[in-house]
Amino acid sequence: MDRETGLGGGVRLLKNVLRREHHNYSAGEERPLVGYAASLTAFGAYTAGWAALVRRSGRPLPSRPDPRDLVMISAATFRLSRLLSKGSVTSPLRAPFTEFEGPAGPAELSEKSRGEGPKEAVGELLTCPFCLSVWVVTTLTAAQLIWPRATRTATGALTALAAADTMQLAYSTLVGKATKA
Numbered sequence: 001m002d003r004e005t006g007l008g009g010g011v012r013l014l015k016n017v018l019r020r021e022h023h024n025y026s027a028g029e030e031r032p033l034v035g036y037a038a039s040l041t042a043f044g045a046y047t048a049g050w051a052a053l054v055r056r057s058g059r060p061l062p063s064r065p066d067p068r069d070l071v072m073i074s075a076a077t078f079r080l081s082r083l084l085s086k087g088s089v090t091s092p093l094r095a096p097f098t099e100f101e102g103p104a105g106p107a108e109l110s111e112k113s114r115g116e117g118p119k120e121a122v123g124e125l126l127t128c129p130f131c132l133s134v135w136v137v138t139t140l141t142a143a144q145l146i147w148p149r150a151t152r153t154a155t156g157a158l159t160a161l162a163a164a165d166t167m168q169l170a171y172s173t174l175v176g177k178a179t180k181a
Helices: 003-025 035-059 065-088 091-097 117-127 129-146 148-180
Strands: 099-104 108-113
Touching: 003 035, 035 117, 035 129, 065 108, 065 129, 065 148, 091 099, 091 108, 091 117, 108 117, 117 129, 129 148
Parallel strands: none
Antiparallel strands: 099 108
16 A cells, blocks of 8 residues: 555545544534634634743743632623623624624624534634633733733723623613612
């Protein structure tokens, strides 16, 4: 068997295995597993890039996270993930990968992914605040290790925005209950 035939046979075998696994996994549903694999690969490269920047910065890693930073990064991740994945004003960023379904709450939209394969997987990522939060928390955590003061300023602002949103929603709820009484 020559080298080219062996390689071609190996590629065919791999494609058949992947096709069978996709069929067995999906149970008849269309699932963008190739797109998910591409997303995982992209996330791995993204994380490796941040890790290289952190290492290159020469800053020592903390022995443990500061509890205040954890609270701020948590609130900032929540707020930024919702803004990017649901916000009306950020819909142009999602538009190439999503389809508008309707309003979903104050200043938020309901959208569904469109396309197939990687495009569909990106659409799912961009419309899912839980999925997007993994990317956001990675960004904020790495940025905090490299630029702690600037990142604390940004996470502080996003935390204040999350608190303000909570107050706006609480106020609207109270006003709604008061007008019904």
